[in-house]
Amino acid sequence: MIKNIVALLLLVAFVQSARSHSGANHFQETQRSIYASIKFEDYPKGMQAIQKLDLDVTGVDKKNKIADVFVTTEQYKALKELNFRIIENKSSKALKAVDEKYKSPDEIEAILKEWEKENSDIAKLHIIGQSSEGRNIYAMKISDNVSLKEDGESAILFNSMHHAREVMSPEVTLDIIESLITNYKTDAKIKNYVDSNEIWVVPMINVDGNAKVWSGSSMWRKNTNYGHGVDINRNYPYLWGTCNGSSGWTWSSTYRGPTAGSEPESKALMNLVKTIRPVFNISYHSYSEIVIYPMGCSGSRTQTKEVVEKIGKEIGESIQYEAGTAWELLYSVDGSDIDWMYNAYQVIPYVIEVNSRSQGFQPNYDKWRDKTVQRNRAAWMKLLDRMSQSGVKGQLDATYPSPESYQIEVRTEAGEIFQNYRINPNGTFHIVLNEGKYTFTLKKGRSTVDSKVVSVESSLKNINF
Structure with a gap:
């Protein structure tokens, strides 16, 4: 000290x-x-x-x-x-060179294309953007009617490698894809995940930075834009650069970029989230063996902290990681993807920092890869299980034009406002709640349109206005 x-x-x-x-x-x-x-x-x-x-x-x-x-x-x-x-x-x-068994951007692209080819009935590859050096950023969609947007199915998102040197993080998201597509026909639980949800996976956001790692800069963290790079996970617009949780110095490892949301990688993920409106997200990083939930600035909490923090702690317990906000576990963070997702599109998002300090960013592949991805399966499966658990789901009928102009005010049995949920543009809503009795009031502006009192139990309940 x-x-x-x-x-x-x-x-x-x-x-x-x-x-x-x-x-x-x-x-x-x-x-x-x-x-x-x-x-x-x-x-x-x-x-x-x-x-x-x-x-x-x-x-x-x-x-x-x-x-x-x-x-x-x-x-x-x-x-x-x-x-x-x-x-x-x-x-x-x-420091040892990066174990060559980890995946480069080209190798991940080839793997994804092969998986799509072999599993085209449930797996479809999308280009969600391009890096500043012109590399494609890919997302894999996994669902039973994979070429359709099914309003009855909610979306969930998993992403990895915001930071270039964290080579274990894509192994976890690749394992998610592989587990789902290879077990779909033989495992009833996996089949239910795929048939009931739209599952999106982005294995490598920072394609340029990772290419730089493979070119010899094994500890490179940021993207490569402007020559000095930007920390993509300090570049998202919500509270960008507001609480000393990032740096304005270009050569800092946490340089937040010239403007909020300036980077092609952050834009790619933001556009995907805007389009699919996921209920949950996990962003994989390394290392520290912790689960982080919003908010990132010291002393801040989410409005729906009773749900966000409860699920976060359950995820942590499932893989024996400690859970908390960034400012409780590490330090203040501003401009992060999870804070932006929660506030822009009411996603319930988490960061999971895989591997311990003794393993570091780039542990021996043969020794740690399988152990890491197997340990982390419990976390992403817990969120997929949670998609069908306590909460309410539904869709406004055709009598409501411009659904995005409506919101649902959620009040607890004690009369306290728990959330003001904004209806998705397609009229759907999926509100995650703890068990209990709630009043759901459909509003347009300040005007009340309809109201329902519903007892939320362990299973997801369908309600309609």
Whole structure:
């Protein structure tokens, strides 16, 4: 830890000075060369101090109060001089090259195309956007009538690799696809998932950044736009750059981009979410073995926290990961995909950081790949199970033009407003709730159109207005 506040201010001044004359040849992300582990006496305060210094925090072990950072020689010297307790360090030259059994963008593209070819009855590949370097960003849709948009089926989304070096994360989403398509005809539970839902999977959002990892920059995190790159998961519009949860410095590992939603990768995911309106989302990252739910800025909670946090903790319990907000488990985050999804389109979204600190970003493939994806199956299956559990679902009939101009006010039995749910453009709604009695009031603006009192039980209930 830092001895005193003066020391902290000195290091902040050092970083700001380095930034002021940082150009293409100084203090760049590519010059980070030391991988260090810091032990804290007080974990929350220690993480807050590290975030203020705008260091590249690669992962944490919250239980043992340890954070890993990837730093330049100057940053490392400053940390030592200011008495951070560094318990381990190694040169980036000592880091092993990425295990070649992990998947490059081209390999993932080939795998997806082959799976679509072999399972065209339930799997359809979509290009949802292109990167700044012109690579396709793919999403796989899995459903029984895969070429149709079925209003009666709700959507769920899984995505991975916002950050280029996190090579295990696409393995989890590829495993989701493979598990669904290979077991569809033999496993009744899997068949029900596919027949009852529209399941969307985006295995690799940051295609350019991952290509850079494979070209030799194994610790690259951002995309490659503008030469210095942008942290795609700080680029989403909701509360972009508002709570010190990202950086405005171009060479920072958490650089949020020149404007909110500026990056082609974030635009691709935003357009997909706008189109499919998923009920749930899991964004896979690595590493730290935690489940993160919104909101990212310190002290913030979701309006529907009773549901969001309950499900998040259940997901964590299913895979033995700790669950909480980013600011509880790590540090404040702004411009994230899950905060944007929740606030823009009322998705219930989670981040799962797979693998432990001892395994890191790029663990041995043969040793850890299967163990990781098998352990994480319980989490994505839990959300697919939750699609048919407590809540209400329905669709406005044809007498209601412009369905998106209507909302459903949800009140608890005690009369408290739980949620103001905005109807989807196709007239559908799927509201996830805990069990209990609720009043559902259909409104257009301030005008009440209809109202129903419904007892929500363990199974999803269909109601219509």
